Amino acid sequence: MDNTLALLSILLAVCGVVHAQTERPHILFILADDLGWSDIGYNNPYVITPTLDTLAQDGVIFNQSYALPACTPSRASLMTGYFAYRTGLQHDVLVKNRPTGLPLHFTILPQKLKEQGYSTYMVGKWHLGFCKDEYTPNGRGFDHFYGFYTAAGDYYTHTTGPKNFLDLREDFTPDRDQGGVYSSDLFSEKAANYVANHDTSKPLFMYYSLQSVHGPLQVPEKYLDKYLFVKNLGRRTKLGMITAMDDSVAVLVEAFKEHGLWNNTLLIFQSDNGGPANENNFGNNWPLRGSKKTLWEGGTRVVTFAHGPMLEKTGYVNNEMMHIVDWFPTLVNLTGGESDSDMDGLNLWDTISKGDPSPRTEFVYNIDEEDDIPRQAIRVGDYKLIHGKAGNPSHWVPPPENYCLGEAENGRIFKNYTRLFNLKDDPTERNDLSKAMPKKVEEMLARLEELKEKTYPVLHAPALNKESSPARFGGLWNLLIAILPILGVEVLYGENLLSDTCQ
Structure with missing residues (x-):
């Protein structure tokens, strides 16, 4: 009997451990x-x-x-x-x-x-x-x-x-x-x-x-x-x-x-x-x-x-x-x-x-075509392609414990400007390979174009009129769109005040 109870206790303990691990x-x-x-x-x-x-x-x-x-x-x-x-x-x-x-x-x-x-x-x-x-x-x-x-x-x-x-x-x-x-x-x-x-x-x-x-x-x-x-x-x-x-x-x-x-x-x-x-x-x-x-x-x-x-x-x-x-x-x-x-x-x-x-x-850094100059980048394997504007600063800023301006990069960014980097060999993006590897550039641009087909349009909503200022609602940033009609505030944008996402 003692052996049976001991075995049962062990089994219960094991079950408890398993339960804790799978919880x-x-x-x-x-x-x-x-x-x-x-x-x-x-x-x-x-x-x-x-x-x-x-x-x-x-x-x-x-x-x-x-x-x-x-x-x-x-x-x-x-x-x-x-x-x-x-x-x-x-x-x-x-x-x-x-x-x-x-x-x-x-x-x-x-x-x-x-x-x-x-x-x-x-x-x-x-x-x-x-x-x-x-x-x-x-x-x-x-x-x-x-x-x-x-x-x-x-x-x-x-x-x-x-x-x-x-x-x-x-x-x-x-x-x-x-x-x-x-x-x-x-x-x-x-x-x-x-x-x-x-x-x-x-x-x-x-x-x-x-x-x-x-x-x-x-x-x-x-x-x-x-x-x-x-x-x-x-x-x-x-x-x-x-x-x-x-x-x-x-x-x-x-x-x-x-x-x-x-x-x-x-x-x-x-x-x-x-x-x-x-x-x-x-x-x-x-x-x-x-x-x-x-x-x-x-x-x-x-x-x-x-x-x-x-x-x-x-x-x-x-x-x-x-x-x-x-x-x-x-x-x-x-x-x-x-x-x-x-x-x-x-x-x-x-x-x-x-x-x-x-x-x-692979992954997409972003696809953004809202401005005259696109801002797009993709990584496939070890390679990264930037198409259009990468953004500023475009240089390397040294540790600001010894703060200075860093190494500035010169040159304009053109609409169709592309850059290619091998991040395995060059994780700090100092060696542009786009001219040396045109086929790789073409291949990755094609992949970007393919992925663009799934783009959801950028959400643009009108800025609220000053009538919706928090100054009129107790000084609080709040659910202004929802409470404006309730409080009888004149909606100067008419039906267009509410974006499609907030109707």
Whole structure:
């Protein structure tokens, strides 16, 4: 009898272990804003990011991970699994006073995870539209949201725009009581509270969409003191913001540990684009070329890593190709769901967890033909083709701990100008091969033309009339389109005020 009971106990214990290992993981997706390639400690020893460095080194660092050149296009790609040119949001970023947003025909990531039984929380920056309820985080699958709808704002007053209107809310309720609280502290505390109150019988998806380290350059004095060796005050402030961001991640990780979630949590950290390497923002992507809003590697090849006990191979740098669109199908499939077969994203779980070769062999940097000069780029295998305008700066900005102008590139950018690079041999894009390899150029241009057939027209919505100013609605950036008729405000644009996406 004793032997039987002992055997039964062992079997139950084994079953319990198997259950724990196959249980759907909690997911913590941290999206940094405007963090450059050389703006994290494991790529730059001058940067103080102990929490992120430890997580990355204990997990998997992805050395060839890509996003779009700017905020809104990247977020649209992450949330849908489609390249930005297929969402209508490929042309720059959403402006806060335009009544449009990520089209509603897309079922986005939190909605898919809710289908798998996940509780979904978002803290931080949205920037995918808020012209009416359906376009907000709460309308698109998040159980709870705390943060801001627009592109950026003051880190202490939580206001944005030339008139400093408030953009901070919990779900749909404005939060007017946080003036003077630094947003990194505010957001990490709110995210930790969501974790503390989470029903542990359900898997959790936390989208921690950081304000850091987008401008304006603001940080508590204690973080500036960590970088007194940096002479340039702008860069010193940027570095302080990065370290404050690291501390906010530490607070959230500790909350996951304290409430018993950490041992089954997949953490993903990624930047939405390269750093803006200019004398107003002081981000850096060295040794990569270019910066935010460019098709150069410095604008699109981004800091990314994953951490979690479900990763089978850890403690190394993964050089396989991946793109921000791949997270959607990877996470949905990991949690037991299925994604659209027409989706651009690929399920890279075996690459991420085991280090297997990536099924991704090509991707589109962007296809944008809104201006006289096209802005297009594609990678196929080791080769990258840029057609038209790549964007400025087009040079290599040295590490701004010793800030200088860098190596400027001369010459005009013509409409049909093409450049070809072998990124395996030349990851910093210094050797243009277009004249030496005309057949390769022709082949990749043809592939671009083929992919263009799936382009979704750029979403253009009229700018709102001054009658919709937040000054008339309590000083808050809000669902103005939805409430204008209710409040009896004259709609001077008539029926055209509402774009097709917000009717």
